[in-house]
Amino acid sequence: MFAKWKFTYDAESNSYICPEKHRLTYRTTDRKGYRQYASDPEHCKTCPMLAQCTHSGNHRKVLTRHVWEDCKDWVRNNRLSRDGKHLYRKRKETIERSFADAKELHGFRYCRLRGLANVKEQALMTSAVQNMKKIAIHLDRLEKRG
Template sequence: MNADIFQNPGDTLTWQAFMDRYHDYTGKYPCRPVADAGYGSLDNYLYNLKNGIELVQKYGNFGKKKDRRFQKRIYNVLNWKQTEEGFLICPEGRVLDQYEGDNISRTRGGNLHISQMYAEKGHCEGCPRRSQCFRFGKYRRVGKNVVMEELQGKVDENLGCEEGKGLCRQRSIQVEGAFGILKQDRGMTRFRRRGLKGVKMEFLLNCLGLNLYKYHLFWLKQRANNLIGKLN
């Protein structure tokens, strides 16, 4: 059982802790650990590559690409077309191919995050959709993180095949089903203990109970199958 409690606002910072614990338990890293979009980040993807883990963790906008309502947002750069060279084309048909420098920062994991900034050569002058396209700045600028886009493209490739879709289905069945049993069937909708240590103990006891419950059902099924086999 690999479960824990964290005082983080999101899932991103918990990924490496789970993978390290898996390695401590088994002596190896998992091959294809599927996770939802909360775990997809530059730090986690680079961590996966370092430890031989396939990129099958969704990123923030993974599901939006196929959402019809989201696709109607014509001013979101994810819905813009690209030239053969990879430059974005705005809804007015203008190409944002003018390089304007880099935005450089560090991730929480200490990795370098570089976004190449591009704009349209006319700086959006005379565009009838100017006020609708952007609200801040003198003209529209877009960032291009080459490394992150390449990593996300690999995620799209891995999860877009039939095997990847099967992994996503299994994740939904196993993970969401377990939480459903704990919350709906067992009534675990809030913690009754205080403090990180107490809350963690309460949660792990519930996880342990769930595993014993699942094993008991498996044992009953096996015994019933054995009885049927003897009768036949």
């Protein structure tokens, strides 16, 4: 079966173009935020690539595209760039360490209270404590130097 990446998305006409240069037009958007694009069965019946494209009994290929796909593509390209890969390697030394400290040292493994407001308060308090510890460490280092 042809994968979605073998089809070209045309943003101007909001449609996909198949490898045989036929257009899959927009049909509907489902409740999960996926737009559905479908081919014309009349074109697909006579297509030489039909067996590689779909097993559908009505000779129709359907592709889905999330409404935020452009943003997802931007994030994916940014993450896979040279700078993005370098930053991602630093994640384990910076972000993941902060979460591990919050879990082990500040009781962040479980929420103490119920409700979104209470959980947000616990998260903010934990972040404030971690920031105060960082400030204290930096001030101590400055004091020892000078």
